Amino acid sequence: MKLKGSQILLEMLKEEKVDLIFGYPGGAVLDIYDQLYKSKIKHILVRHEQGAVHAADGYARATGRVGVCLVTSGPGATNTVTGIATANMDSIPIVVFTGQVPTTLIGNDAFQESDITGITRPCTKHNFLVRSVEELAATIKEAFHIARSGRPGPVLVDLPKNVMAAETEFDPANIKIRNYDVTHKPVPKKLSQVFEMLSHAKRPLLMTGGGVILGRAAGELTELARKYQIPVTGTLMGLGSFPGTDPLWLGMLGMHGTYHANMAVSHCDLLIAVGVRFDDRVTGTIETFAPNAQIVQIDIDPSSINRNVVVELPIIGETKATLNDLLHFLAEHKYAPDKSARKEWLAEIEQWKEKVPLTYCQNGEIIKPQYVIEMLHKVTNGDVIVTTEVGQNQMWTAQFFKFDKPNSFITSGGLGTMGYGLPAAIGVKCAFPDKNVVDIAGDGSIQMNIQELATAAQYNIAVKVVLLNNGFLGMVRQWQELFYEKRYSHTDMTYAPDFVKLAEAFGIIGMRITKPADVEKALRDAFAVDKPVLMDFRVSREECVYPMVRPGESLSEMDLGTREMIN
Amino acid sequence: MEKKEHIISILVYNKPDVLARIAGTLGGKGYNIESLSVNTTTQYEISKIVMTSIGNQATISRIENQLQRLVDVISVDDLTNVESVHREMVLVRLDLTEDKKDQIKKAVDDNQWKVIKSGEHYVILEITGDKAQIDLAMARLEPLGIADITRTGLVALELKN
Ligand SMILES: Cc1ncc(C[n+]2csc(CCOP(=O)(O)OP(=O)(O)O)c2C)c(N)n1
Ligand SMILES: [Mg+2]
Numbered sequence: 001m002k003l004k005g006s007q008i009l010l011e012m013l014k015e016e017k018v019d020l021i022f023g024y025p026g027g028a029v030l031d032i033y034d035q036l037y038k039s040k041i042k043h044i045l046v047r048h049e050q051g052a053v054h055a056a057d058g059y060a061r062a063t064g065r066v067g068v069c070l071v072t073s074g075p076g077a078t079n080t081v082t083g084i085a086t087a088n089m090d091s092i093p094i095v096v097f098t099g100q101v102p103t104t105l106i107g108n109d110a111f112q113e114s115d116i117t118g119i120t121r122p123c124t125k126h127n128f129l130v131r132s133v134e135e136l137a138a139t140i141k142e143a144f145h146i147a148r149s150g151r152p153g154p155v156l157v158d159l160p161k162n163v164m165a166a167e168t169e170f171d172p173a174n175i176k177i178r179n180y181d182v183t184h185k186p187v188p189k190k191l192s193q194v195f196e197m198l199s200h201a202k203r204p205l206l207m208t209g210g211g212v213i214l215g216r217a218a219g220e221l222t223e224l225a226r227k228y229q230i231p232v233t234g235t236l237m238g239l240g241s242f243p244g245t246d247p248l249w250l251g252m253l254g255m256h257g258t259y260h261a262n263m264a265v266s267h268c269d270l271l272i273a274v275g276v277r278f279d280d281r282v283t284g285t286i287e288t289f290a291p292n293a294q295i296v297q298i299d300i301d302p303s304s305i306n307r308n309v310v311v312e313l314p315i316i317g318e319t320k321a322t323l324n325d326l327l328h329f330l331a332e333h334k335y336a337p338d339k340s341a342r343k344e345w346l347a348e349i350e351q352w353k354e355k356v357p358l359t360y361c362q363n364g365e366i367i368k369p370q371y372v373i374e375m376l377h378k379v380t381n382g383d384v385i386v387t388t389e390v391g392q393n394q395m396w397t398a399q400f401f402k403f404d405k406p407n408s409f410i411t412s413g414g415l416g417t418m419g420y421g422l423p424a425a426i427g428v429k430c431a432f433p434d435k436n437v438v439d440i441a442g443d444g445s446i447q448m449n450i451q452e453l454a455t456a457a458q459y460n461i462a463v464k465v466v467l468l469n470n471g472f473l474g475m476v477r478q479w480q481e482l483f484y485e486k487r488y489s490h491t492d493m494t495y496a497p498d499f500v501k502l503a504e505a506f507g508i509i510g511m512r513i514t515k516p517a518d519v520e521k522a523l524r525d526a527f528a529v530d531k532p533v534l535m536d537f538r539v540s541r542e543e544c545v546y547p548m549v550r551p552g553e554s555l556s557e558m559d560l561g562t563r564e565m566i567n
Numbered sequence: 568m569e570k571k572e573h574i575i576s577i578l579v580y581n582k583p584d585v586l587a588r589i590a591g592t593l594g595g596k597g598y599n600i601e602s603l604s605v606n607t608t609t610q611y612e613i614s615k616i617v618m619t620s621i622g623n624q625a626t627i628s629r630i631e632n633q634l635q636r637l638v639d640v641i642s643v644d645d646l647t648n649v650e651s652v653h654r655e656m657v658l659v660r661l662d663l664t665e666d667k668k669d670q671i672k673k674a675v676d677d678n679q680w681k682v683i684k685s686g687e688h689y690v691i692l693e694i695t696g697d698k699a700q701i702d703l704a705m706a707r708l709e710p711l712g713i714a715d716i717t718r719t720g721l722v723a724l725e726l727k728n
Contacts, residue, residue, distance in 0.1 A: 307629060
């Protein structure tokens, strides 16, 4: 069967079971859009290409499937870069199709030409420029395979206009791609080493990260922890991989981690880290990270091992398969924790938790942002998929919302991209129309991709924006308060649109909430309607995120904030 | 840990931008490439890149891991600790000025350097050898006044796979 390049693209999307893409048209992709017009594949028209990538990324994080977007050449392509870099830092499987000028014009500085494969080389897992229609089908198949296999990541496929118009024979049953062999099997010797270490450990601790969610290993990790009563802490990306309401859960570790999680890391004698890469926000000063512990690190990617923290026992392998093997090995060899030692260890952690609980003070007439987050949990019973923007809103969400399930907390961890939350929430809601989806936002961040409210309105994608409006670029202001003697250089955001009117102008519902007593009702009202809603919560302006490990300090030396904050 | 020169042999798929990927990956992560040579292999679709980099074992392992992540990289081997032979080539032009002329001719004879082209006013030499041999030749060439020089990167081959 002879097909045009543009038809082959859509056929291949069908082959990959893609039923939804996020995109924005332009000259170089007119042929593809013409095919889409006749196709069953659903296309969501975003308002900025960055939004398309974040939406595809949110879709991927919530479903575990590959997210797809389509944009035009030149500025359309360059607008995707922040989105791609965001996905790359968090290892999210997406495929980005970009239009390109005809192959005969490449290199000529043609109208709307950009070397997008060159630009995105350092921030993609891999990318392709398709030079002829004959290689198109195999390239697309390869792109999807690369995006989802091994350690996942974004793949960009650049499609010159003439390649889309050219014809070739298409036979989906006969597409050959290179054989990628990426799976490693853990060796029994290493499992017996873990067994030995666990048998000797008096204060073991599990640390879970994004690799557990990406590797679908949350069940195995949870079993390991519960069966052998090992307490668990996690990175920002690991939230949801172990139930946040389980007594063994210590909360997040690191810069804004809980006191007891950081103390546990600092005092444990065995740290089993799964699917983490020991980012500097997590470790504090590297020299004093987990100073008393032997560290076991399980990760699919050898480059994550011994990069920041030197570990005693690296195990390279898929998190799910490795944890499964470990569970079997421990059961077979009848591992049983030393009961009294374990009891002592858990009691010690409990003492830290009682000494410095995660708390805030909701008194008076001003809404505390943490209170809104707790109320959100109450109103939804935690049955909600949460995206965030970046800044204090993100850290408070990580601290105060108890995530019980994987793929339910969706945030830009590695790159920290403001403007991520709203389009990501749109992507999530498209994947799960029947689920509650909330973007917990800051007033600064929301303005970075606010145009996507139009997308939500057009398709009635009923996301709820919980705007924690403090009138500041709050996280930056916090650092200015703590480290720059309150010189609030360019962080005051008081000059802002009226968000309620703005929401209404976009055709969605806007609400303003100024009193603590109105918070719960507002949330209930918002979830009662099947429409996008923006809730403008006017919150305490100079609230800080505590506790905090100051940059350059150890995890065990946390700044707990003022008495008033933690009383 | 001791810093030393490591010879890394990389098999890659012969794609148009594979060199850019490798150079970009290492440059972007702050690793240094001392020398680089790209060779074809007996298979058209596969190329071999030999690069040298100075660092301690941990740094070199990180380089290997980073390269291994690239989709077009087939294998990465540190040849420093396996039995292998190494060669570099240097082309040098010496100008036969009045004051150096005799000295140069004598040195070429004494060292049995290979002259690949010569004229009334110049001589061009081809010198191949391992690093020690090249360094020795360079030390002897220096006083003769090097007019121009070009050097290949190092190439290496294992005694067995
Ligand atoms: C695109 C981008 N630009 C700048 C920053 C730096 N930055 C990190 S947090 C932050 C403030 C965010 O303000 P807001 O969205 O109001 O959140 P808040 O901290 O007040 O909750 C800024 C500017 C960033 N992370 N991303
Ligand atoms: Mg703010």
